[in-house]
Amino acid sequence: MRLDIVSIFPEYLDPLRVALLGKAIDAGRISVDVHDLRNWTHDVHRSVDDSPYGGGPGMVMKPEVWGPCLDDVCPDDALLVVPTPAGVPFTQATAQRWSAEKHLVFACGRYEGIDQRVFDDAARRVRVEEVSLGDFVLIGGEVAVMAMIEATVRLIDGVLGNPRSHQEDSFSDGLLEGPSYTRPVSWRGLDVPPVLLSGDHAKVAQWRHEQALERTRARRPDLLADPVKPAGDRGPDSG
Numbered sequence: 001m002r003l004d005i006v007s008i009f010p011e012y013l014d015p016l017r018v019a020l021l022g023k024a025i026d027a028g029r030i031s032v033d034v035h036d037l038r039n040w041t042h043d044v045h046r047s048v049d050d051s052p053y054g055g056g057p058g059m060v061m062k063p064e065v066w067g068p069c070l071d072d073v074c075p076d077d078a079l080l081v082v083p084t085p086a087g088v089p090f091t092q093a094t095a096q097r098w099s100a101e102k103h104l105v106f107a108c109g110r111y112e113g114i115d116q117r118v119f120d121d122a123a124r125r126v127r128v129e130e131v132s133l134g135d136f137v138l139i140g141g142e143v144a145v146m147a148m149i150e151a152t153v154r155l156i157d158g159v160l161g162n163p164r165s166h167q168e169d170s171f172s173d174g175l176l177e178g179p180s181y182t183r184p185v186s187w188r189g190l191d192v193p194p195v196l197l198s199g200d201h202a203k204v205a206q207w208r209h210e211q212a213l214e215r216t217r218a219r220r221p222d223l224l225a226d227p228v229k230p231a232g233d234r235g236p237d238s239g
């Protein structure tokens with residue numbers, strides 16, 4: 001998988017080159033190129049933003065800068081991902097779907113966002129997905145992009161040391177995973193649940209499922225509430 005990321009703070013993406021993702025880059029399983037949007041500016045001040053039409057707070061990022069940048073960075077067969085608070089929710093199913101892509105391009109906005117015409121124009125030749133990391137407001141797209149990339153790339157064969165790790169992810173069976181334990185068997189007066197020491201794999205599996213259900217009921221009843229809702233990713237046409 002090829003990843004291209006555009007930002008006015010390219011150094012913000014440096015953590016992508018650490019640990020497992022760094023190993024995946026070194027192993028050639030993924031390539032990561034980060035582009036400084038200001039390289040596509042035209043003026044001495046290297047301006048990337050301007051006041052919003054119709055008034056309102058803050059500034060909006062200029063189409064005359066983003067357009068030429070995406071013309072250069074995003075080929076027609078890539079998927080262009082735009083993190084935004086107004087996007088379709090990013091979920092494990094989104095990550096699963098994206099993990100099959102050959103080329104992802106991420107547009108990291110700042111200020112109050114990017115002129116909408118940038119994506120309306122891009123959509124004339126590439127697939128565009130405007131996606132939100134969650135119901136909270138960040139200052140820019142970089143943190144969201146790093147989370148989305150990590151969630152997506154870890155699903156690519158060979159990136160995680162233990163392939164079973166993501167096969168038993170939270171959400172993969174629709175439930176939160178239950179508690180985990182390791183040595184020592186007793187710690188500060190707290191003991192590991194005896195069933196985990198029993199060696200009875202069927203009982204361990206049953207107990208873990210019960211714990212997952214109990215935790216999901218307590219913390220995420222919404223995951224259990226609507227059996228009619230489509231189980232997986234509703235994809236880019238979900239409006």
Ligand SMILES: CN1CCN(Cc2ccc(Cn3ccc4ccc(-c5n[nH]c(N)c5C#N)cc43)cc2)CC1
Nearest residue numbers: 083084109110132133134136137138139140141144
């Ligand atoms: C008058 N209007 C003007 C717009 N604001 C909304 C608004 C728009 C952008 C920003 C800052 N920002 C800029 C680029 C960018 C990308 C992603 C995210 C982001 N935040 N939270 C997520 N889950 C995100 C993701 N993924 C935030 C971003 C902040 C607030 C309402 C009032």
